[in-house]
Amino acid sequence: MVTKMVRKLSEHTNLGLLAVTVGLFTVMSIGYSHFFTLYNMEVIAMGFIQEAIMALGMTIVIISGGIDLSIGSVLVLSSILVGLFLKADLGVALSIFLTLCISGSIGFANAVMINRLRAHPFIVTLGTMTAVRGFALVITEGHPVTGFPKSFSYFGQGYLLNIPFPVVLFIILAIVFHILLRHTKYFSQVYFIGSNPGAARLCGMNVERFRWMTYIISATLAGTAGIITASQYISANASFGIDAELRVITAVIIGGASLSGGIGSIGRTVLGVIFLAIVANAMVQAGVPTYWEKVAYGSMLVISVVLEQYFRFRRTGIKDNWRDFMLGGN
Amino acid sequence: MTDTKRSSQLVSAALQAREVQLLLLTLVVVLIISNLTPNFLTESNLKSVAMGMTYDLIVALGMTYVLILGGLDLSVGSNIALTGIITTLLMQKGVVSVPVAIGIGLSVSFIIGAINGVVIAKFRINPFIVTLGMMSLARGGAMVLTSGYFVTGLPESFLMIGRGEIMGIPFPVIAALLIVIVFDFLLKNWVHLNRAFPVGADPDNAALLGINVNKTVVLGFALCGLFAGIAAIFMCSRLAMGYAQFGLEIELRALGAAVIGGATFSGGRGSIWGTFLGVLLLAIINNGFVLMDASIYWQKVVNGTILIIAIATAVRHSRIK
Amino acid sequence: MNSSENHDQKRKPILSIRGGSKRFGGIQALDDINLDIYGNEILALLGDNGAGKSTLIKALSGAHTLDEGEILFEGKKVNISKPEDAHNLGIKTVYQDLALFGILDVTTNLFAGSEYTRWGFLQKKKMGKEAQTVLSHLKTTIKSLHQEVRSLSGGQQHSVAIGRGVFIGHEPKLIIMDEPTAGLGVKQSREVLRLLKELGQKFAVIFITHNLEYASEVAQRAVVLCSGRVAGVLDMAEANHNQIVSLMMGVDQVVGESV
Numbered sequence: 074m075v076t077k078m079v080r081k082l083s084e085h086t087n088l089g090l091l092a093v094t095v096g097l098f099t100v101m102s103i104g105y106s107h108f109f110t111l112y113n114m115e116v117i118a119m120g121f122i123q124e125a126i127m128a129l130g131m132t133i134v135i136i137s138g139g140i141d142l143s144i145g146s147v148l149v150l151s152s153i154l155v156g157l158f159l160k161a162d163l164g165v166a167l168s169i170f171l172t173l174c175i176s177g178s179i180g181f182a183n184a185v186m187i188n189r190l191r192a193h194p195f196i197v198t199l200g201t202m203t204a205v206r207g208f209a210l211v212i213t214e215g216h217p218v219t220g221f222p223k224s225f226s227y228f229g230q231g232y233l234l235n236i237p238f239p240v241v242l243f244i245i246l247a248i249v250f251h252i253l254l255r256h257t258k259y260f261s262q263v264y265f266i267g268s269n270p271g272a273a274r275l276c277g278m279n280v281e282r283f284r285w286m287t288y289i290i291s292a293t294l295a296g297t298a299g300i301i302t303a304s305q306y307i308s309a310n311a312s313f314g315i316d317a318e319l320r321v322i323t324a325v326i327i328g329g330a331s332l333s334g335g336i337g338s339i340g341r342t343v344l345g346v347i348f349l350a351i352v353a354n355a356m357v358q359a360g361v362p363t364y365w366e367k368v369a370y371g372s373m374l375v376i377s378v379v380l381e382q383y384f385r386f387r388r389t390g391i392k393d394n395w396r397d398f399m400l401g402g403n
Numbered sequence: 404m405t406d407t408k409r410s411s412q413l414v415s416a417a418l419q420a421r422e423v424q425l426l427l428l429t430l431v432v433v434l435i436i437s438n439l440t441p442n443f444l445t446e447s448n449l450k451s452v453a454m455g456m457t458y459d460l461i462v463a464l465g466m467t468y469v470l471i472l473g474g475l476d477l478s479v480g481s482n483i484a485l486t487g488i489i490t491t492l493l494m495q496k497g498v499v500s501v502p503v504a505i506g507i508g509l510s511v512s513f514i515i516g517a518i519n520g521v522v523i524a525k526f527r528i529n530p531f532i533v534t535l536g537m538m539s540l541a542r543g544g545a546m547v548l549t550s551g552y553f554v555t556g557l558p559e560s561f562l563m564i565g566r567g568e569i570m571g572i573p574f575p576v577i578a579a580l581l582i583v584i585v586f587d588f589l590l591k592n593w594v595h596l597n598r599a600f601p602v603g604a605d606p607d608n609a610a611l612l613g614i615n616v617n618k619t620v621v622l623g624f625a626l627c628g629l630f631a632g633i634a635a636i637f638m639c640s641r642l643a644m645g646y647a648q649f650g651l652e653i654e655l656r657a658l659g660a661a662v663i664g665g666a667t668f669s670g671g672r673g674s675i676w677g678t679f680l681g682v683l684l685l686a687i688i689n690n691g692f693v694l695m696d697a698s699i700y701w702q703k704v705v706n707g708t709i710l711i712i713a714i715a716t717a718v719r720h721s722r723i724k
Numbered sequence: 725m726n727s728s729e730n731h732d733q734k735r736k737p738i739l740s741i742r743g744g745s746k747r748f749g750g751i752q753a754l755d756d757i758n759l760d761i762y763g764n765e766i767l768a769l770l771g772d773n774g775a776g777k778s779t780l781i782k783a784l785s786g787a788h789t790l791d792e793g794e795i796l797f798e799g800k801k802v803n804i805s806k807p808e809d810a811h812n813l814g815i816k817t818v819y820q821d822l823a824l825f826g827i828l829d830v831t832t833n834l835f836a837g838s839e840y841t842r843w844g845f846l847q848k849k850k851m852g853k854e855a856q857t858v859l860s861h862l863k864t865t866i867k868s869l870h871q872e873v874r875s876l877s878g879g880q881q882h883s884v885a886i887g888r889g890v891f892i893g894h895e896p897k898l899i900i901m902d903e904p905t906a907g908l909g910v911k912q913s914r915e916v917l918r919l920l921k922e923l924g925q926k927f928a929v930i931f932i933t934h935n936l937e938y939a940s941e942v943a944q945r946a947v948v949l950c951s952g953r954v955a956g957v958l959d960m961a962e963a964n965h966n967q968i969v970s971l972m973m974g975v976d977q978v979v980g981e982s983v
Binding site: 199375 | 473522526527528529531532533535536537538539540541542543544546547550551606607610616652655658668700701702704705708
């Protein structure tokens, strides 16, 4: 009975990570009296909410065999654009709509370039990452954008049923994408396309068209995160979202997605996100200097990919060919 | 075959070479900028262009090498920061003498690169993700060591490395040129470096032919780290400090320059003199922006756009199959 | 089989495999393989897809290691754990996909991994000369040695791969040709067969093929693999098609046929 439950659970989530997360949570709750409080739970959730939302899109991109480094830059640009639109009196709804459209079109541009140039998504999105952040700096000339209308603050600071609005939004988005990936024919293609694009193409799937969709979702979610950030701070600043892509990719990989594509799920990513959110908060609670954060995220990223690769090798007994992981066309 | 015919064939062959095309393009850019502003062709400005491109050039050489191997290294900028901090901290505290501090610094940079290489080769993980992690790790390490403060108060003998001049040319510029010449020669003629070409063109075939691919990859990434370390020594010495924000985004400029110079992301291609011209071209364009008082933020856009254009042209040359 | 007994009396094998086995996960790719290859003979290695031909070849060329069993080379037990070991012994392989570097030039392709060096420095002139000799020996005309290999015709690419596999680097003692006629036209295939015969005069050659006609034309003996086991060793002069096919298919004997 228990083993059956464990097996069932392991289909949906990464048991090792679940154990580590619960362990960390317990240790922190016992060791630090300020940790397990309703207030701190909210701090944990809100401290990582942008990354959490973006991780949903990144999950789809990574399962499909791609990667998106431009999300941090899209976040910045969207926070600035929504501010500029609001100041131009376009109204909240229209400003948000326009911002999301522009964010989505950056994702579209990424996908088109990957398709057309047959270049590795790493390189293409590295280019857009620089160009978009540069563009954000150009339009603000490095100054923060301020003076948003009061009504706009709801998206970052408001509450729905006593839960912060961004958290509610994240939960809804996570459920929606979970259902889409698990239960719709169109979205479940992502697993075939990610594990073998050539075979997927032979089965009549439109890999190029599907890629549009994945990168548009990723960029639009980054735009959403940007709007929430702007609303949280009631200002926008070109230094938002630095290293966000690193934290997001780490969360997705720690959750159990594979960079080689075809493996991963929304459920696993949510666990990865919760784990990193707790780690970030635990470091603050334990008084670790903030400079350690970069060290922590960098090493967690490398260690998680190394472990993933190690277990894959143990499972299959086959070492990857060099062709399968070095750069080169796709 | 007549002489004129042969010479015209020679000219058209020369025009096909990436290096010649780049040289002509650079000359055109120089002509445009020097017409737009009188401040370009002055001794002090040219010196500052030369000095400014030195760090990028040294880093770009290592980047070219890992691109030939079919990889890439995003951690070079962070490597500069960490190596610089360790070297300057050792000197500031007077723990060891200047040469020993430099030796330790260069070893650190070499080891950072070697760790990249070992993780990539041993666990067969995409170099992008490994060096992205290392980028964060090393930058974080530099911050942890200094809490974000500058490391100053360095011995005079160390500062002379960056400030010394020979016949009016800054010492780091001369050193960088020497490195270019020697590295170009070794890459073309020394078998251990030259094997980067077959390894990058097709690592699995190279392994079948008895080439030790793991060794070549680890050595290549270690070398790329070492070049970043050399750049760090010159940078800290010239600017008289160590700082955790040194080398930000240098990986993007180095990548752009190497790709402009003829390297591709699919490996097996790349030229040292091409990379040299790529760095020169980017440095002149950036200098033009500064002289014409354009927003420094435009430089970021231009760098990103150049990278994208370079990719677009580089992909046409990538491997068949 | 009496044919191999004859060989045993005459001379010693250059390479022998004793009890070679290899598993991949749950699949037994090679199961207790025993075979001998003699100098100056062409041995055809026959078998259906998945019979274990390529696993066997990879074990000899160092791409895989055997889980069990031993390899004897010139009577001594050897350990072939990486391609270098095979090269050093003089076991040279021409791979079915040719394993060329498309974007590199002809000379680099010929000498990759076996460069001529002095104090670690490449001897480019010497390599250029040698490349010319090898290519002219193979009766191939290639305009320039600085040409990218991917711009060559299929036949020319074959010559480069064979030239590299046979004539460059360590003196070959055993040459493994993995489907050398795959993807070639009739005329080019004949050219390859002519070359094979020539090589068979001097070296031991393992010739892997699907084409029984070619096998019986050039090979003296054939080893037939079926589901990872040696189904039979045949003297090509005495064997006939039906017999070989039945061995390849794993059927005991076709009625009415006998050795």
